[in-house]
Amino acid sequence: MSVLSSQFKPTSYWWEAAPPIDGTRAAPDGNYDVAVVGSGVIGLNAALALAEGGRKVVVFDSGKIGSGASTRNNGSIVPFHFLHQEQLEARFGAEVGARVARMFVDAFEHLLKVPKRYGFDPMIKPYERFFLACSPKHYAHYVADAALEGERGLGLGWKPIDKAELERRTGVRGYHGGLHIPNSLAMHSGLYIQGVAQACIAAGVDLIGKCRVLKMRGGGGTTTLVTERGEVRAREVVVATNGYSDGAVPYLKQRLIPARLYLSATEPVDPKLMERFFPDRQLADSKRSMGWIRPTPDGTRLMVGGRGGMMGNDPEVHARKLYQDMVAMVPELAGIKLTHCWYGVIAFPMDFLPHVSKVDGIHYIVGCCGVGMCAGTYLGNRIGNRILGAPQADSATAVDDLRFPRIPGPSAMNRLYSRLGIEWYNLRDWWDLRQK
Template sequence: MNEISRQSTDIWAADWSDTSYWLDGLAPPNLPETPLPREVDVVIVGSGYTGLNAAIEVARGGRSTLVLEAETPGWGCSTRNGGQISTSIKPSLDKLAARHGRDRAAAIRGEGRAALEWIEDRIKAENIDCDFRRAGRFHAAHTPAAYEELARDTEKLRRDEGIEVHMIPRAEQRGELGTDTYYGGALFAAHSALNPALYHHGLLKTALAAGAQVLGQTPVLAISRSGARHEVETSRGPVLARDVIVATNGYTTALTPWQQRRVIPIGSYVIATEPLAKDLIDRLFPTDRVVSDTCKVVYYYRASPDRTRILFGGRVSASETDTRISGPRLHADMCRIFPELSTANISHSWMGTVAYTFDELAHTGTHDGVHYAMGYCGSGVSMASYLGMRMGQKVLGLAEGRTAFDDLPFPTRPFYTGRPWFLPAAVAWYRWRDTRQRERAQAG
């Protein structure tokens, strides 16, 4: 282990790994050895949650379906996220109403709730064993002012949208989370959790059983129109397809420059601790919720499904960095919240890339005849799955494929080409502001 990975001599396990904790003990996908077909009905670029859920729909609809993945299926953020599932829509009803009108705003917010309900149904219907549970999410306030703002927001959520949420004051906080760092928070009872890699493996198995062909290590090099069809050039040769779906989200490249100009790739970093004592886990996570907080540069964390470790994630660097550097920084933030973990070693330190958008909304539609869904803004487990499913229905010509996201403007910015040059300054500013707010709150 080199010097950069030993910024602290005490925090790394002797056999620590830079791969996702979720992949431990999970065999790589066992894909059939099949040649590249010359022509199919549908080509799907990307084998994450979006692509596989689309593949399940179109294959079951009788379309010959080819999923192309540049790496091993599941290589991206579908097996690297924290496994937390919310209702996915970041802008409030009022903010959306100001942009799109009240009815459209309510419909967009409703899609987030529909996605959360739908993914539970999908997992049950396909018998996917992925530790799914309605754990609830505790959204912690990092300052007293943040708590008061949360209280106002939750009242609106209950009144205007019927969302099940209630406030937990600081005096009762330890019943939810074993720390005094926060100033209370909001409990979202319906939010959920799963093992993201097991969920992905279940989707892959389901897509293959439906008749989809999935090829790994097959980068797509170009997509062009060829009469009424698309020609998809791959590293193995060309494929003709009637329909093409792009499902690349945080890994969108110059293959699709129009989409690349509209998504902002952001690295999200996670660590896992070595196994901890049961009484410690029980004290820190007494209700087994997933947790996030009100910092602008958000942290998210939870106990592992078997309640032996803590998984702690967030953004710890203004620019993208090595997981050997992000690990100690996440460990320091984790110990600020839970001082008892100062002696807990890191067994895994990894990252994945999510995609934000300039309006903080997911987007789906068709551009130049190519279908797409992307930009889940860090809340993509249910929304990526749901919009992938809906996109598959659209390809089949089904009316139920339409969503409240259809036909929304997909904004970009002048001179933006997919490299977020502005991100380091923005992250540094928000991290500084979050720290200052916490310091002021602690000073009284």
């Protein structure tokens, strides 16, 4: 039996309700105060702040507007980085670690204000979230994480729960306990980006999709952008190309490792099964190659995600793998077919932290890894404010002073590093799971 529906599509499920647009103009209109390269969550939020501050702004994207990772993701809205406070402090010291952890809470609060301010509905819903421990060692980490968070964290209310309680609360069996995260939200990423793009249009931003920026040349306080539809000059440039960064931005190519994450959507699921396993609840396992399941915002279908590896890029192959992961987590879901499977590209800096930097007059904002919807909204807005000359209170970020390390070796190797990195994670998962 095929696990793919006869209507299977290799495109983002979010695009069904919110198809990305080509843009508002076919070509640039003279010169601009600010040019933004990349129309994801970061680029659009930066453009919005700048246009509201009275600047003439253009946004370029090599694909349709918002069609990068920002409309291909899981839509989770969480007040934390995937490196929890303990790891942030261990890597960067107590002061920086605490500052960065705090920034993710501020970013979470900031994102929630955006739809209200611009009057759109991205279907934000509260979901309780359970992380499922695949080994006793993983459960011990959850216990330690929750203790640290309770002791000197930000009051996020994380609670470890043992195997029996996990089974009672989720119906899911075969794990060694879990971590319960109460204050987590999720949204429809397509509607969110559509709402921000519409706010940009209302503020007068020129959006030019399917127009790659090929090269940038600086000099005399302005930058010339050579694009697929001609040259344009701008006094300031914001680059927010993240995992899709190409030869136009060698500075980023030397500093980011791109990685594909895969996501799929199922056909409508029996409401009784949804009520039993996914009543406004997301499940994610503790493996480094994490797999996760969430309900769609209307509660009728499931979305199943995970990392790729050395399996090539064929969405159908990944769909079959995600189906197996789904059934391994909740065997009762066997037989439910997948209607969509797609990937998005995110980018990992060497230190796993977001980076904002200004080099040769160009502002770069990248590296939000798998947690970019809140942080990207916030950082885009802050750097927009900074260019407008806003006070520190509205423009400083916790990552301003961080060094942005260069990845050793030629950047042509980065895709290979990415695949090897994922395989290394898979190998470590396999090792951990042997120790049951």
